[in-house]
Amino acid sequence: MATGQVIGDVAEDSQPTSEATGFVLSRPSGTVEGRGVRQYFDDPAAARDAFREGRVSALVGALPFDPDGPCSLVEPVELRSTPGPWQNSGGRAAQVRVGEPRYLPADDVHAQNVDRALASIREGAFDKVVLSRRAVLAADSELDPADLLARLVAGDPAGNGYLVELGDPRGGVAHPVLVGSSPEVLVRRRGLHVSCHPLAGSAARGATPDEDTAISEGLLGSEKDSREHALVVDYLRRALEPLCRALEVPERPALTATGQLWHLGTPIVGTLKSPEVTAFDLARAIHPTPAVCGTPSESSLAYLRQVEPERGFYAGTVGWCDAAGDGEWMVAIRCAEVAADRRTVTAHAGGGIVAGSDPALEVAETHAKFRTVLSALRP
Numbered sequence: 001m002a003t004g005q006v007i008g009d010v011a012e013d014s015q016p017t018s019e020a021t022g023f024v025l026s027r028p029s030g031t032v033e034g035r036g037v038r039q040y041f042d043d044p045a046a047a048r049d050a051f052r053e054g055r056v057s058a059l060v061g062a063l064p065f066d067p068d069g070p071c072s073l074v075e076p077v078e079l080r081s082t083p084g085p086w087q088n089s090g091g092r093a094a095q096v097r098v099g100e101p102r103y104l105p106a107d108d109v110h111a112q113n114v115d116r117a118l119a120s121i122r123e124g125a126f127d128k129v130v131l132s133r134r135a136v137l138a139a140d141s142e143l144d145p146a147d148l149l150a151r152l153v154a155g156d157p158a159g160n161g162y163l164v165e166l167g168d169p170r171g172g173v174a175h176p177v178l179v180g181s182s183p184e185v186l187v188r189r190r191g192l193h194v195s196c197h198p199l200a201g202s203a204a205r206g207a208t209p210d211e212d213t214a215i216s217e218g219l220l221g222s223e224k225d226s227r228e229h230a231l232v233v234d235y236l237r238r239a240l241e242p243l244c245r246a247l248e249v250p251e252r253p254a255l256t257a258t259g260q261l262w263h264l265g266t267p268i269v270g271t272l273k274s275p276e277v278t279a280f281d282l283a284r285a286i287h288p289t290p291a292v293c294g295t296p297s298e299s300s301l302a303y304l305r306q307v308e309p310e311r312g313f314y315a316g317t318v319g320w321c322d323a324a325g326d327g328e329w330m331v332a333i334r335c336a337e338v339a340a341d342r343r344t345v346t347a348h349a350g351g352g353i354v355a356g357s358d359p360a361l362e363v364a365e366t367h368a369k370f371r372t373v374l375s376a377l378r379p
């Protein structure tokens with residue numbers, strides 16, 4: 001990282017109170033890491049106030065799925081950017097053996113949950129809700145979250161990956177760590193330029209090139225998936241319009257691929273009205289989108305608070321914001337929480353439910369999404 005560029009306002013005189021990296025965001029174009037800890041925030045509004053009042057020069061970390069829940073944000077001593085995806089300078093750890101996943105809920109119960117959500121949709125409670133489940137795995141020795149990140153980055157064709165320590169990294173106490181490889185950009189800001197890349201509508205990749213192409217064409221032509229996707233795009237248009245003096249929203253989604261899945265994606269770009277609106281402000285204004293919550297936001301969020309109170313940072317957002325207000329926030333999907341003891345890993349996967357969703361296909365979709373983390377944990 002020594003050759004990296006330091007971004008943001010870094011005070012020369014302050015000493016790191018912790019050497020822990022604590023935050024990594026690996027993207028195809030570059031990697032951002034937070035080094036050292038100056039302040040820690042579990043209240044996003046306090047972090048925003050500190051930033052606005054100039055008491056904070058940069059922020060890195062995670063916001064939970066529930067916008068009213070506690071966050072895990074750090075003002076790093078240094079925000080360092082390097083070109084290209086993340087390289088693990090720590091070297092490769094010995095492979096830890098990880099047991100079979102235990103799914104919570106089990107396949108049949110998740111299918112019943114989808115049925116129940118479909119009944120609520122028919123009754124008019126909401127148009128869309130994103131249901132998720134967990135896969136809990138036990139490791140036979142301590143798992144290194146940085147090594148898991150390295151495997152995720154190496155396994156993703158675009159080199160996407162993230163790692164966030166969940167808790168105040170000062171004080172030498174081990175905290176859970178969120179590690180993942182998300183293909184979904186919640187929001188990115190460079191000066192007045194703002195962009196998002198919402199994804200919704202999925203199909204597992206095919207085993208042969210011909211099958212893979214046929215699956216991608218089927219997804220692009222699927223009326224159900226287009227509807228599921230359009231709800232996210234409409235939400236973002238409505239959320240961004242008041243903040244932008246120009247906004248370009250393509251009429252139709254395009255295909256985007258990870259190693260495991262095809263998705264429908266829409267690249268949205270805009271020009272902000274005011275330079276005062278930071279990347280962190282934008283992330284808070286937009287999150288949670290219907291790609292992880294539902295439509296309308298209020299009723300789907302109320303439903304998820306009841307049926308999935310344990311989401312934590314899954315389906316939240318992970319990212320950074322520098323002193324100029326620039327930054328990038330990813331949707332925290334395709335991820336796992338490595339417990340403080342480093343021996344339990346909880347992966348998460350979900351999918352959007354709309355009228356016409358098929359419970360068995362939704363169960364299969366969560367398995368395809370779990371594969372991102374499971375193939376890194378159990379190669």
Ligand SMILES: C=C(O[C@H]1C=CC=C(C(=O)O)[C@@H]1O)C(=O)O
Nearest residue numbers: 200201202291333349350351352
């Ligand atoms: C909620 C997840 O994916 C979202 C992002 C892309 C496609 C999705 C879908 O097709 O349902 C989800 O909206 C997840 O991976 O856990």
